[in-house]
Amino acid sequence: MPAAQAQNPDAGLPEDASQMQLDLTDPNTLRPLTQEESLLSLQGGQRLMVEANSAIETQNYGVAAQKLQDVRQVFNQLSNFYQQLAASFSGIDNRIYDTQRKKALETAEMRDQATYQLALVHQAQNQPELAVPLFIQVIRSQNPTRDLGQKSYQQLFELGFVDSPYPSDATPPEGANQTPPDATNSNNGKPLTQENSLLSLPGGKRLMTEASRAVETQDYAMAAQKLQEARQVFNQLSNFYQQLASSFSGIDAPIYNDQRQKALETAEMRDEATYQLALVHRAQNQPELAVPLLIQIIRSQNPTGNFGKKAYQQLFELGFVDSPFPSSGRNQPTSSARPER
Structure with missing residues (x-):
């Protein structure tokens, strides 16, 4: 049998193959998930948030809702992935564990911010039945004592889904009424107390x-x-x-x-x-x-x-x-x- 021969690594490549190969000296090539165009990155999620806010400013609530839903998905996936990595490195590398856990918490916070904004957009669309489960998700994630949790509960109170304010001896948290323009129903202040509500x-x-x-x-x-x-x-x-x-x-x-x-x-x-x-x-x-x-x-x-x-x-x-x-x-x-x- 003929002796095995080493293969030429360049065999079969076109003459201009060097022009087709990735430039490994370009940091953007090495770290594509740090770019705004990435579908799974902090930068990509933040870009979507900017686009959603721009849509809210022009009262294009349909586009805003879609962008915010995309943002929630991006940040929720990132948070889950970071949490999984943190769990994998627990007891093995404390530095990586702490970094990934911190990222998991930060992206969860961004997800909850997007969720809260999406709920406000649904209010602007006179769809309180879609806003309620989102506000409850924020409360469960954030804890009622935190700022975003208090704002979400205040929104439930104003919608008429709950009867008691929280905390009972305090004024509504600052920014609780930061609904998009024209988000309130001029006919009544508590739409979920009406018979025509789909969730009451x-x-x-x-x-x-x-x-x-x-x-x-x-x-x-x-x-x-x-x-x-x-x-x-x-x-x-x-x-x-x-x-x-x-x-x-x-x-x-x-x-x-x-x-x-x-x-x-x-x-x-x-x-x-x-x-x-x-x-x-x-x-x-x-x-x-x-x-x-x-x-x-x-x-x-x-x-x-x-x-x-x-x-x-x-x-x-x-x-x-x-x-x-x-x-x-x-x-x-x-x-x-x-x-x-």
Whole structure:
């Protein structure tokens, strides 16, 4: 066999290959993620923030919202990556660990700033239902006692999502009303207290009323749609109130208790809407759709609760379970399969 020969590293390259190779002496070539054009860099995120602010100044809220959403994604990815690197170097290289952890915190702060600005833009677009979850995200990330957390809670108070100001003995934090131009609704100061709101107790109750009217006319398709929407509203509200309660645990007892109570009340309303929806499916002769809803109620309410007992009785009547509950109720009259009005 012929002896193996070393390959010419330049073999097969065009004569002007040197012109095609990267200039390794150019620092920009070596560190591309330090450039504004990069999609994953501090400079790139800051450029997007500048573009978003320019769009806000011209009241081009659609562009501003898109830019801010991009900014949030960039800074959130950077923060997660820096945190992962910090965790990898923990106990191995303290200098790198400290640097990456600091970067993770700084980019998380920038993400929260972008989130807050995006929520204000949604207010400017008269979309408070999109602003609320963003403000709650900021509070959970920042802690209610910090400046941005206080501003976010103040916005929730002004929207009517929460009833109690924080802190109760202080004026609103400076800059809490830094909404984009024309962001306020001139018709009312608390849009989430209105029936036409997509994310409010009055809005959820309105949907329940409309569902009841549809049941009365036996328009079960319409009733099912309204009840599904009501379930979604009450479930979102319950989750948001629970998140706020967790954020204020050990910080402000009255707000914690208020939000926890609201979380329980809206969860009860969600389960009521779920029970009514299951009855509507029974009226439509669709027991396969009713069963999972009834089980959801039992898991949420506990079998000993009012709706839990009703839901189990429905499963018994449908033949999904064989034993009645409670056992002393073997001779109970069967419940109506029609939705309750």
